[in-house]
Structures are given as structure tokens and as C-alpha cells.
Amino acid sequence: MRILTRLDRYIIKKFIGTYIFAILLIISISIVFDFNENMAKFANSHAPWRAIVFDYYANFIPYFANLFSPLFVFIAVIFFTSKLASNSEIIAMLASGTSFRRLMRPYMLSAAFIAALNFYLGAYVIPHGNVVRQNFEALYKNKTKITSATNVQLQVGPGTIAYIQQYDNLSKRGYGFSLDKIEQKKLVSHMTAATIQYDTISDSRYHWKAMNYKIRTLRGLRERIETGNEIDTVIMMEPMDLVYSKGQQEQFTSPELRRYISKQQERGSTNVVQYEVEYHKRIATSFASFILTVIGASLSARKRKGGMGLSLGIGLALSFTYILLQTVSATFAIQASTPPMLAAWIPNILYIFIAYFCYRQAPN
Numbered sequence: 001m002r003i004l005t006r007l008d009r010y011i012i013k014k015f016i017g018t019y020i021f022a023i024l025l026i027i028s029i030s031i032v033f034d035f036n037e038n039m040a041k042f043a044n045s046h047a048p049w050r051a052i053v054f055d056y057y058a059n060f061i062p063y064f065a066n067l068f069s070p071l072f073v074f075i076a077v078i079f080f081t082s083k084l085a086s087n088s089e090i091i092a093m094l095a096s097g098t099s100f101r102r103l104m105r106p107y108m109l110s111a112a113f114i115a116a117l118n119f120y121l122g123a124y125v126i127p128h129g130n131v132v133r134q135n136f137e138a139l140y141k142n143k144t145k146i147t148s149a150t151n152v153q154l155q156v157g158p159g160t161i162a163y164i165q166q167y168d169n170l171s172k173r174g175y176g177f178s179l180d181k182i183e184q185k186k187l188v189s190h191m192t193a194a195t196i197q198y199d200t201i202s203d204s205r206y207h208w209k210a211m212n213y214k215i216r217t218l219r220g221l222r223e224r225i226e227t228g229n230e231i232d233t234v235i236m237m238e239p240m241d242l243v244y245s246k247g248q249q250e251q252f253t254s255p256e257l258r259r260y261i262s263k264q265q266e267r268g269s270t271n272v273v274q275y276e277v278e279y280h281k282r283i284a285t286s287f288a289s290f291i292l293t294v295i296g297a298s299l300s301a302r303k304r305k306g307g308m309g310l311s312l313g314i315g316l317a318l319s320f321t322y323i324l325l326q327t328v329s330a331t332f333a334i335q336a337s338t339p340p341m342l343a344a345w346i347p348n349i350l351y352i353f354i355a356y357f358c359y360r361q362a363p364n
Contacts, residue, residue, distance in 0.1 A: 004106075004109075007093065007098070007103075007106070008105065008106040008109070009106075010106075011103075011106035011107065011110070012106045012109060012110050014080045014084075015076060015077065015080065015106070015107065015110040016110055016113070016114075018075075018076040018077075018079055018080040019072055019073060019076040019110075019114065021076075022072045022075045022076050022079070023065050023072050026068070026071075026072065027061055027064060027065055030064060031057060031060070031061070034060070035057075038141060041140065041141050042140060042141070045139070045140040045141070047136075047139075047140035051136060051140070052140075055132050055133065055135075055136045056133055056136045056137070056140075056141075058129070059126075059129035059130065059132055059133035060133060062121060062125070062126055062129060063126055063129065063130060063133065066118055066121050066122050066126055068323065069114065069118050069285070069289070070285065070288045070289065070292050070319060070322060070323065070326075071319045071320070071323060073111065073114060073288075073289050073292050073293060073296070074292045074295070074296050074316075074318070074319040075316075075319070076296075077107070077292070077293050077296030077297050077300065078296045078299065078300045081296065081297050081300040081301055082300040084301075085300060085301055085302060085303045086303060088303065090103075090301050090302075090303070090363070091303060094363060100301065100362050100363065103297075103301075104294070104297060107293050107294075107297050108290065108293065110293070111289040111290045111293040112289075112290070114289045115286040115287065115289040115290065116286070118285065118286045118289065119282060119283065119286040122282045122285065122286070123253060123254035123282050124253050124254070126250075127250060127251050127252055127253045127256075128253075130247070130250045130251050131251045134245075134247055134250075134251065138245075147168065147169045147170050147243065148166070148167060148168050148169060148243065149164075149166075149167045149169075149242050149243045150165065150166050150167075151163075151164075151165060152164045152167055152174075152242050154237065154241060154242075154267055155266075155267040156179075156235055156236040156237045156267065157236050159181060159182040159183055160179065160180070160181050160182075160236075161179070161180045161182070162177070162178070162179050162235060162237060163176075163177070163178045163179075163180075164176065164177050164196070164242065165177075167242045167243065169239055169242070169243045171197075172197065172198040172200060172239055173195055173196070173197050173198070174195065174196045174197075174242070175194065175195050176194070177191075177192065177193040177194075177195070177196045177210065178190070178191065178192045178193075179191040179192075179235065186218075187218060188217070188218050188219070189215065189216065189217050189218065190215075190216045190218075191210070191213060191214070191215045191216075192213065192214050193210035193211060193212060193213040193214075194211055194212035194213075195210075195211045195212070196208050196209065196210050196211070196235075197209045197211070198238070198239055199232075205238060206234050206235055206236050206237065206238065207232065207233075207234060208232075208233055208234070208235050209230060209231070209232055209233075210230070210231050210233055211229065211230050212229060213227065213228055213230075213231055214226070214227045215227075240260075241264075244271070249274050249275045249278040250278065252275075252278075254279060254282060257275055257278060257279045258279065260272075260275060261275050261276055261279065273340055276340035276341070277329060277340045277343055277344050279340075280340055280341045280343075280344035280345065281326070281329060281344040283344075284326075284344045284345050284347070284348050285326065287348055288322065288326075288347070288348055288351070291348060291351045291352060291355045292318075292319065292322065292351070292355075294355040294358065294359055295318060295351070295354060295355045295358045297362070298355070298358035298359045298361065298362040299314055299358055301362055301363055302362070302363050318351075318354070322347050322351060325346060325347040325350070326347045329343045329344050329346060329347065
């Protein structure tokens, strides 16, 4: 028995083909509008054409295609299923003894392929492109990238607190540095340095050079003081821990996000909500392909007078509402103190009930 019948291959071909066509069409329109809006900025900033094409738009396309993938899935399902229904093909399939549940199998297989592709791209590929795209935007478009920080204090280890009065991310150098080690609520070591420099060429992470340093070691009533011009030291912090820029969480792959969140939580940092939401949202967005496929197929499988207009209108309204909920999910987590995982999955949880209702109303 074949795994995929002729009916399965027919619907999968229609689904994937329409999905790719929708992406090409909408992204092409988006590029035209985006270029028209930013053309003056590119010209005033003297952005080279090579950077515009390969650094900006080559990463702009996969980012927004993946971001709005649920919309493309919805449009694709509504569009080609409505055409099948208007041509009485759905009626013929159901009349031949094929149940609507069986008819959904190639839809789900297509949704699984799209979901897996979206997750892989969003979790492992697109974050690297986001680094290049956001650097381009900071240099030629927005010019608002944060490259410095003041009065940074963080826990870099159990009982170890680091403080930097001023940090410049361009030179990877900090000024007015101190490092306190506390054991059993007592200060056992206090290190100060006029400047510290992150070693960018080191083979391992967390290497810093402290200049004009002083180390006070306290053991009971005894105190030992060590001074010097320069010393190599290992401090469990990196430049990314000191400076936060908008959209930084989109530059991490999912394994990097997981490690970063774990590291920040061990330090007692509470400023990781947007990172946790981003981590869970990548999984939730991929799962949305199944939900929106069920809704789209259920809405458009019934033959209606006037064609696909009503189905397309309802479908677009639902998909835009889904994307809106997905966009503000971080706001739920930050302002309403909602757990990040729940905030990322709120759109899916709501739309599962809508999908079930639509599926029950589908023709059989």
C-alpha cells in the first residue's frame, strides 16, 4: 500500500505550490514598499548597493517570510481549497467515500513540512542573518544601535558581583571596574581596575585584561594587597551581557538562547523575559501551521455562491488577529506577569478551540 495516494500528492502539490506563490507575491510587494520608504535613508547614508542587496534584503526576505508564515499558510489553504470547492472537486472527493478527516491527511503532511522548515530556519539559520541585517540597519537606516552602558552590575558567579561604571561595546572596554567575592555573607576579596579589556582573540571565552588593578584579599583580620599594571583574568561575563540592544534576542539561535537564559537566571537576572518569549514563540509559531491549516481547510471546503470571497475575508481576519496576538505576547509576559511560555502559546491555545469549531462545521 502506498503511503501517499494520488489524492495526497495532488493536494500536497497544490498546498506547497500555492504557499510558495503567496510568499513570493507578498514579499515582492513588501520589498517594493520597503525600498521606496527607505531609499532616501540609504542615499543619505551612502549605503553601497552590495550591502543593500546582500546584507539587508537577502536577510530581510527569510526573516519576514518566516515571521508571517502563518499568514501565508492561511492564504494558501483558503485560496486553493476554495478553488477545489468551486470546481466541485471537494464534493467529488467526499462523494467517492473519502471522509473529511481522511481528506485532511495531505493537509497535515504539508503543514508538518512547513512547520519543520519554519522551526529550523527560525531557530538555526535566520538568527545569523539577523545579526547582519540589524548591523546594516544600525549603520545605514536607523542609526540607533546602543554601543555603551553605564553603571552595570551583575552576578558573574555564586557570591561574585561585578560592577562597571562605564562600558564601550565598540572597543570592548570597561572603565571603573570592581569585583567583589562574598563567602558566608563576608567580603573575602575586592578587586578594582581602572580599565578592563575583553580579549577578543582568545581561544576560550570570558578572558579579560585588567589594567591598573588592585586586589585586596581578606582572611579574618589579615589583609593582603596586590597591585599591578596589567593582569589576565577569567570573569564569567561577556560583552553581550553588558549591552542590550532592541531585537538582540532575535540574533541568538535556540541553543544559544537556552544557554543565555540559563546563565542569566543563575545570576539572578530578571531581564530575560523577552528572551524566554522568543525561545517559546519559535516553537509555538511552527505549531500554528497545523491550527491555521485546519481552520482554513474547514472554512473553504464548502462550495459557496460568490466564490472564495467570504472564506478569504474570514480567513484573513482570523490570521491577522492571530499575528496581532502573537506580536503582543511579549507584552503579556512583561506587563501582566504572565509566564513567558504561556504568553507565547496564548494565540495557539485560543485558536485550537476555533479550529475545533470550524472542523466540526466542515462538510462530511
